[in-house]
Amino acid sequence: MTEMSTVDGKTVRVALLGCGTVGTEVARLLTEHADELAARAGAPVELAGIAVRRPDKHPELPQHLLTNDAAALVESDVDVVVELIGGIDPVREWLLTALRKGKSVVTANKALLAEYSAELFEAADSSGADLYFEAAVAGAIPLLRPLRESLAGDRITKVMGIVNGTTNFILSAMDSTGAGYAETLDEASRLGYAEADPTADVDGYDAASKAAILASLAFHTRVTASDVHREGISNVSASDIAAAKALGRTVKLLSICERVEGEDGTESVSARVHPVMIPRSHPLANVGGAFNAVFVEADAAGSLMFYGQGAGGAPTASAVLGDLVAVARNRVVGGRGPRESAHAQLPVRPMGQTPTRYHVSLDVADKPGVLAQVAQVFAAHEVSIAAVRQRDRHDTASLVIVTHLAPDAALEATVEAIGKMDVVNEVVSVMRVEGEDS
Secondary structure: OOOOOOOOOOOEEEEEEOOOHHHHHHHHHHHHOHHHHHHHHOOOEEEEEEEOOOHHHOOOOOHHHEEOOHHHHHHOOOOEEEEOOOOOOOHHHHHHHHHHOOOEEEEOOHHHHHHHHHHHHHHHHHHOOOEEOHHHOOOOOOOHHHHHHHOOOOOEEEEEEEOOHHHHHHHHHHHHHOOOHHHHHHHHHHOOOOOOOOHHHHOOHHHHHHHHHHHHHHHOOOOOHHHOEEOOOOOOOHHHHHHHHHOOEEEEEEEEEEEEEOOOOOEEEEEEEEEEEEEOOOHHHHOOOOEEEEEEEEOOOEEEEEEEEOOOHHHHHHHHHHHHHHHHHHHHHOOOOOOOOOOOOOOEOOHHHOEEEEEEEEEEEOOOOHHHHHHHHHHHOOOOEEEEEEEEEOOEEEEEEEEOOEEHHHHHHHHHHHHOOOOEEEEEEEEEEOOOOO
16 A cells, blocks of 8 residues: 655645535635635645536636546646535546545545445555545534544444435424425425425435445444435325324434344344434424434443534535545645444344334224234234324224334234234324334
């Protein structure tokens, strides 16, 4: 491995790939705060070039810095590449090229990191370059660095949080107004909280990429987006929200990463994204609008919560510049940032084997013995019932059952069997429950 050379007090030259909302803020702050950034980094930090698709569409930027040839900019005499384009190809090759040539990389590209972080870290290790990516998860919230560094000596057991502002805005609005999913999504689009194509957000792809990054860092294990069980929020109904309210809960789309211990004592990693009901007393329940929050549980540190703006130009640019100062300082003094930590190599547990809890709402016949028959089905699948709530309605009854922890596959099989019972008119809704004692 070749050691990265220092800049010995000379200017740290930065290539910026992409200049959308976040990139424009980064370029502005690099210029306006140049003196302060130089003082913090130990050397001037200079914007050497900006790669954009159409330079003529950016009259607000210094024209002599603009280019549409990102590959050439990466190959030029720069020390750090800041990537804010997103997506996989051709960005992956540009960043691999930069890292292999000893140029440090700062990126906010969650999709790329969730699939190819191992390859990127290997390229960084081969040259001694730095790879920083604080802005890839939860915008301005300092989250990844605490997981990588501050908690490196602790044993993290669970990371659970709201990491997608669009879905949190929609679910928060449904909770406060009683409106349905479709009309709330329309309102989110009108207000600019949802993209023209909201698929990545509402179907959970964005949160799954972030969950893969969080699980990898927290549990020192390589976890990719394809390892993450994913469900979106499009099936969450106004009646689900109302049922949660009646039980003192609210509905959130959570990324949940945790260590799971098997009956034989061996550990594995569970990583999943799906809607859950959580108690209104839980710290995550009061996170409203487009804000993000992540709850971390560790053996020694106990419970920690990180909260703030998870997206937007200025907040995300703050995280990017924090990384940029760190890598610039490393180049000035000859230091190196944290490397990949995947020594644990824990297996990823399939969703069916992951212990969860269910909230099941049923419409059943209003006659004696129905509850006993339903309870027998739960018992046959070795699923323990924690609470039951029943309400009569003319010739039918509403039956709500909350379970104890059980393998997700057993819970799913139980619901399927109940749906086939003659005394059950309809399985109205099924949702997992988090944040309560099992």
